[in-house]
Structure formats: C-alpha cells, structure tokens
Amino acid sequence: MQELIRVAVDAMGGDNAPAEIVKGAVEALKASTDLKVILVGQKEAVQQELSKYQYDASRMEVVNATEIIEMAEPPVQAIRSKKDSSIVVAMKLVKNGEADAFVGAGSTGAVLVGGQLIVGRLKGVERPPLAPLLPTEKGASLLIDCGANVDARPSHLVQFAKMGSIYMENVMGVKNPRVAIVNIGAEEEKGNALVKETFPLLKACQDINFIGSIEARDIPSGYADVIVCEAFAGNIILKLYEGVGATLISMVKKGMMSTLRSKIGALLVKPALKTTLKKFDTSQYGGAPLLGLKGLVVKTHGSSKAVEIKNSILQCVTFVEQGMNDKIKAGIQAEEMK
Amino acid sequence: MQELIRVAVDAMGGDNAPAEIVKGAVEALKASTDLKVILVGQKEAVQQELSKYQYDASRMEVVNATEIIEMAEPPVQAIRSKKDSSIVVAMKLVKNGEADAFVGAGSTGAVLVGGQLIVGRLKGVERPPLAPLLPTEKGASLLIDCGANVDARPSHLVQFAKMGSIYMENVMGVKNPRVAIVNIGAEEEKGNALVKETFPLLKACQDINFIGSIEARDIPSGYADVIVCEAFAGNIILKLYEGVGATLISMVKKGMMSTLRSKIGALLVKPALKTTLKKFDTSQYGGAPLLGLKGLVVKTHGSSKAVEIKNSILQCVTFVEQGMNDKIKAGIQAEEMK
Numbered sequence: 147m148q149e150l151i152r153v154a155v156d157a158m159g160g161d162n163a164p165a166e167i168v169k170g171a172v173e174a175l176k177a178s179t180d181l182k183v184i185l186v187g188q189k190e191a192v193q194q195e196l197s198k199y200q201y202d203a204s205r206m207e208v209v210n211a212t213e214i215i216e217m218a219e220p221p222v223q224a225i226r227s228k229k230d231s232s233i234v235v236a237m238k239l240v241k242n243g244e245a246d247a248f249v250g251a252g253s254t255g256a257v258l259v260g261g262q263l264i265v266g267r268l269k270g271v272e273r274p275p276l277a278p279l280l281p282t283e284k285g286a287s288l289l290i291d292c293g294a295n296v297d298a299r300p301s302h303l304v305q306f307a308k309m310g311s312i313y314m315e316n317v318m319g320v321k322n323p324r325v326a327i328v329n330i331g332a333e334e335e336k337g338n339a340l341v342k343e344t345f346p347l348l349k350a351c352q353d354i355n356f357i358g359s360i361e362a363r364d365i366p367s368g369y370a371d372v373i374v375c376e377a378f379a380g381n382i383i384l385k386l387y388e389g390v391g392a393t394l395i396s397m398v399k400k401g402m403m404s405t406l407r408s409k410i411g412a413l414l415v416k417p418a419l420k421t422t423l424k425k426f427d428t429s430q431y432g433g434a435p436l437l438g439l440k441g442l443v444v445k446t447h448g449s450s451k452a453v454e455i456k457n458s459i460l461q462c463v464t465f466v467e468q469g470m471n472d473k474i475k476a477g478i479q480a481e482e483m484k
Numbered sequence: 485m486q487e488l489i490r491v492a493v494d495a496m497g498g499d500n501a502p503a504e505i506v507k508g509a510v511e512a513l514k515a516s517t518d519l520k521v522i523l524v525g526q527k528e529a530v531q532q533e534l535s536k537y538q539y540d541a542s543r544m545e546v547v548n549a550t551e552i553i554e555m556a557e558p559p560v561q562a563i564r565s566k567k568d569s570s571i572v573v574a575m576k577l578v579k580n581g582e583a584d585a586f587v588g589a590g591s592t593g594a595v596l597v598g599g600q601l602i603v604g605r606l607k608g609v610e611r612p613p614l615a616p617l618l619p620t621e622k623g624a625s626l627l628i629d630c631g632a633n634v635d636a637r638p639s640h641l642v643q644f645a646k647m648g649s650i651y652m653e654n655v656m657g658v659k660n661p662r663v664a665i666v667n668i669g670a671e672e673e674k675g676n677a678l679v680k681e682t683f684p685l686l687k688a689c690q691d692i693n694f695i696g697s698i699e700a701r702d703i704p705s706g707y708a709d710v711i712v713c714e715a716f717a718g719n720i721i722l723k724l725y726e727g728v729g730a731t732l733i734s735m736v737k738k739g740m741m742s743t744l745r746s747k748i749g750a751l752l753v754k755p756a757l758k759t760t761l762k763k764f765d766t767s768q769y770g771g772a773p774l775l776g777l778k779g780l781v782v783k784t785h786g787s788s789k790a791v792e793i794k795n796s797i798l799q800c801v802t803f804v805e806q807g808m809n810d811k812i813k814a815g816i817q818a819e820e821m822k
Contacts, residue, residue, distance in 0.1 A: 337634070339634075362719070362724035363723035365727060386720075388701050389701035397761065398736060414748055417743075417745075417746070418742045423735065
C-alpha cells in the first residue's frame with residue numbers, strides 16, 4: 147500500500163468554521179484514497195460536526211487544540227502566545243513530520259507567520275511567497291507574491307519566478323510556463339527601481355521561460371502563466387480582481403432586474419451565464435500555497451465553504467505526490483551554484 | 485463679454501487622429517459658448533476634417549505643426565528634438581499664455597514630459613500627478629497618481645492627496661471628499677515602507693478629509709472619493725480595472741450567445757444592461773488631468789473617439805472657470821507655511 151498523504155486542517159479557522167471545514171474535509175477524503183485528514187481544533191465541536199457524515203474513519207483523525215487565533219489579533223504575538231491554538235498545533239504536526247501539509251482559512255497574517263516560524267523555510271529560500279491562482283479567460287495564472295513580503299528585493303522576485311514556474315509545471319500541468327513580471331509598460335527600460343533591477347536577472351535565468359513584462363491590463367486574458375510581483379502590488383491585483391468582478395457581476399444582475407422585459411430575459415440567460423462566469427470563480431482553485439517552506443502550507447479564503455476546503459486539501463495531495471519541495475529545493479540550489 | 489477659455493488640442497495624437505479629434509473639438513465648441521478651441525497639427529489635414537462640419541469659426545483656430553511624436557518614441561528625446569510637433573507647439577501655447585489648457589490623446593510619456601518641461605510646475609508642487617477618474621458603483625473616484633511618478637516619496641503623496649481633494653471638490657462637486665490611501669489592510673500599522681511613512685502625515689493634514697486606508701477590493705464600490713497611491717500601484721489599478729472589466733463583459737456576452745435560449749434572453753436583457761454598464765464606462769469622464777502645472781494638461785486615452793475628446797475639452801472649461809490652479813497653489817502653500 148502506498149503511504150497516505152497527511153493533511154492537517156485548521157478546523158477552527160475562517161468565517162464558516164467548524165461546519166464547512168469539517169464538511170470539506172469529509173468530501174476531500176471521499177475524493178482521494180491517497181489522503182489522510184487530521185482535523186485540528188476543539189475536539190467536541192469538531193466531533194459533533196463529524197458525526198453528521200459517513201466516512202472512512204481510518205483516514206480521519208481529530209487532534210485537540212483548545213485555543214483559536216482571531217482574525218484581528220496581531221499575528222506574531224498570537225503565534226507566540228497561543229501555543230494551544232489550532233493553527234500552532236496543526237503547523238507543529240507539519241514541522242514534526244506527522245503531517246505533510248497544512249490547510250487553513252483563518253487569519254492570513256497568522257498563517258504566514260506560523261508558516262515561517264513553525265514550519266520553517268527550505269534551505270536557500272530567502273522569502274516564502276503566497277501564490278494564489280487567478281482565474282483568466284484561458285484558465286488560471288499564478289500570482290506570486292500576493293501578500294507575504296512587502297518591500298521585496300530583486301533576488302526574492304527571481305526566486306518567486308522559479309518557484310512559481312515549478313508549481314505551474316508540476317501541480318497545474320502547464321508545460322514550459324510563461325513567466326512575466328508586472329510592469330507599467332512593455333519595454334525593458336520601463337518600471338520602478340525594483341522592476342528595472344529585476345528584469346535583467348529574470349532575463350538571464352535559463353531555467354524559466356521569461357517572456358518579459360506584463361501590464362495589469364493583460365492579466366485577465368491569460369497572457370502569462372506565472373505573474374511575478376512584489377507583495378504590495380500582488381495584493382492590489384488580487385483584491386482588485388475580486389472587487390471589480392464582484393461589482394460588475396452585481397451591476398449586471400441589477401441591470402437585468404431593472405425592467406420587466408429584462409427580467410424575462412434574465413431567466414432565459416441565467417443558466418448559460420452561470421456556466422461562463424463559473425470560469426471566473428476563484429473558489430474552484432482551492433487556496434493559495436505559501437511556497438518554499440519545509441512542508442506545504444495552504445491559505446484559503448476566510449469565507450471558504452466546503453468546496454474550497456476540499457479543493458485546497460486535494461491540491462496538497464498533488465503537491466506532495468509531485469515531490470514539489472524537492473523540485474523547489476533543486477531549482478533554488480541550481481541557481482545558487484551558478 | 486466673458487473671456488473665452490482657450491483649449492489647445494493636439495489634433496495629431498491618438499489612434500483616431502485627426503478625424504475623431506477634430507470631430508470632438510467641434511462638438512465641444514457647440515456644447516459650451518465659453519470655449520475657444522485651438523487645433524494644433526498638420527494644417528491641411530486638420531482643415532480637411534474641419535470642412536466637414538458647421539461651427540462658430542470665430543472660436544476655432546488652427547495652428548500648424550509639421551511633426552508628430554509617435555507612441556513608441558522615447559519621450560524626453562522626442563519632446564527635446566521635435567520642436568515642431570503638435571504636442572510641443574500646443575504646450576508652448578499654454579506656456580506662453582496663449583492657451584489655458586492642453587488636451588492630447590498621443591503618447592502618455594510625451595504628454596507627461598512635455599507638461600513638466602514645457603508647461604512647468606506650479607511653485608511648491610514637487611511632482612505633478614496624473615489623475616484619472618475611475619467609474620464606481622456610486623459615481624467616480626479620482627485615482628492619484630496613476631503613472632507620472634514611480635518611486636514617489638511620502639511628501640509627494642501628501643501633495644497628491646491635497647490636489648486630488650481640491651479637484652474632486654471643485655471640478656466634480658463632491659463636498660468634503662473622502663481621501664484614502666491604497667493599502668493591503670485597513671489597519672494603520674499595515675503596508676509597505678512608503679505607506680507606513682505617509683499614513684501619519686495624511687492623518688495630520690487638517691485641510692483634507694482623510695478616512696484611512698483603502699484596500700483595492702473596496703475601490704469599485706466607491707468607498708473613497710480620492711484614492712492616493714504611488715504611480716506604479718496606480719497604474720496597476722487603472723489597467724487592471726480596464727482589463728477585468730473588458731474580460732468579464734466579453735465573457736458575459738459570450739455566455740449569452742452560447743445557447744439558443746440564452747440568445748433570446750440576451751435580446752430582452754440588452755437595453756437594460758447597456759444602461760447599467762454605461763455607468764462603468766471610463767470614456768464618459770474625459771481624460772486624466774496632470775495636476776500641479778502652470779496650465780492644465782489633460783491626457784486622454786490613445787483610443788479616444790470624439791465623445792472622449794469633447795468631454796476632455798469641456799473638463800478644461802470647468803477646471804479653468806473654477807480657478808483650480810489658484811486653489812491648488814493656495815492648498816500647497818498653506819501646507820508649506822505650517
């Protein structure tokens with residue numbers, strides 16, 4: 147029998163914990179026989195939710211953790227002081243080799259800090275980036291970094307490009323992924339100081355398929371597979387993507403409901419529109435991996451429902467099965483030896 | 485008789501020059517009796533276009549300029565070497581007091597450089613920001629700076645906030661406009677080095693209504709009237725706004741055309757949807773002013789049609805009528821004396 151891939155899930159994190167988290171974990175377990183789920187949280191609450199479902203109990207474990215880190219808590223302090231919180235206990239399982247991956251929908255700051263302080267960085271990785279998949283017209287692109295490291299240096303961006311490229315190739319199955327750096331114009335001489343310094347370094351990388359600059363306008367059309375940027379810019383891209391999408395879709399709906407004629411039309415249009423817009427739905431891709439750590443850490447939306455939790459857990463299975471961390475280590479070290 | 489407001493228009497700039505530029509100028513002239521338009525460009529081509537229309541010839545002048553600055557030319561060099569280009573000639577009219585404002589749809593770089601080198605900064609203004617209006621659910625917000633000054637300093641952002649506030653109050657008629665700084669979280673301690681340094685300075689400004697940070701997600705809903713950011717971030721916001729909007733609208737259209745049922749629905753929905761989506765159309769607001777110069781310089785989209793040119797020209801009339809530059813000078817100097 148193949149060894150199971152063990153994913154520690156923060157059962158208490160996010161707006162819909164523990165109900166949706168537990169539900170998503172059960173669904174993931176059903177979808178993959180290679181998987182073991184370790185639910186970490188207040189044991190009674192978790193077991194009460196679990197009692198609602200039928201599942202393979204031999205691949206489901208509950209580990210007790212009495213504390214919860216709230217969204218508004220300062221992350222560093224929370225990770226240091228709440229030793230029995232679900233995030234800290236679950237991450238320690240990864241650190242100690244009792245789990246291969248962590249999935250959590252709680253405080254982003256706490257997940258980022260915990261990832262670095264508890265799980266720890268792979269040797270050679272300067273900064274672990276948070277890398278969500280953005281839906282595009284053609285599929286999805288990896289945005290790296292979207293919020294882990296503000297005021298990054300050029301060498302960090304180069305590592306982001308490598309790690310992102312390895313991720314898209316191995317986890318998402320994109321052959322020779324196109325890597326681009328976010329810029330305010332297409333020409334090499336454009337950009338701020340960081341981009342101008344980083345551009346030639348990326349151009350010189352022989353192990354990535356660097357296609358140059360990408361203007362934000364061209365992200366939604368799927369012009370590049372790996373979109374490299376500093377975290378402040380990445381966070382703006384991710385949040386604005388969600389914001390413009392939500393506003394436009396709400397305006398389309400309002401427009402459709404504004405006259406009797408359009409209301410009838412809306413009924414006819416709805417099923418086809420739903421299928422199309424699903425392509426632009428971020429939840430289908432699960433969470434954002436924090437790359438470059440000794441174990442995999444995946445952060446999902448605070449508002450995650452069962453489907454996102456399930457997808458995030460299954461993403462971990464692919465990640466571990468592909469031996470991603472060995473590949474990342476090799477990629478980063480190859481560069482160092484040059 | 486009141487004195488006419490004189491707007492010098494680059495007749496040769498943009499994808500649709502000179503036809504749409506001339507058409508827009510004629511339409512603006514009809515819409516405002518306070519206006520005189522000076523069309524600058526290759527005289528024959530301009531006059532040939534003009535001959536298609538009826539207009540008040542006493543308020544329309546054509547000034548010859550034999551050269552054209554192309555989109556791809558390095559801006560500084562182009563402005564310095566092409567002394568008889570439409571941009572340089574038109575901007576000199578502003579510098580010499582023969583025109584009050586400049587409107588152009590040509591190379592953004594050349595307009596920015598020309599604005600600074602030829603028209604010149606107002607005393608006390610450190611950097612002139614480019615400030616387009618973004619459509620939101622509630623109306624429009626001013627994005628300042630969207631591309632003129634990468635790697636700006638905190639003191640620049642403070643001036644952007646003041647100038648933007650004065651603009652929204654006087655040109656757009658927003659009382660006590662809400663000013664926010666683009667950030668990656670709502671709390672004061674979040675952000676990159678630039679934002680952390682700028683935040684307390686904005687908080688201390690008594691002449692603006694500073695409401696704190698704005699996450700990119702909240703821009704489309706109209707959470708703030710003046711959105712302050714450094715140009716690299718601003719450029720990402722502007723371009724992504726356009727990109728996500730265009731992609732989503734094209735996907736909605738495709739979705740509606742995908743089945744027979746939805747095609748029939750689309751016919752019924754179309755008129756109502758058009759009205760709603762028009763609110764999210766950037767062209768209605770005319771161009772982006774480059775604030776803080778001795779005369780007004782307005783940059784419109786390269787793809788501008790007559791309606792955008794007309795709106796941009798009319799924007800200049802309001803700007804000058806409101807005595808904007810005196811107000812900006814007063815606002816900046818009030819700060820300096822503190």
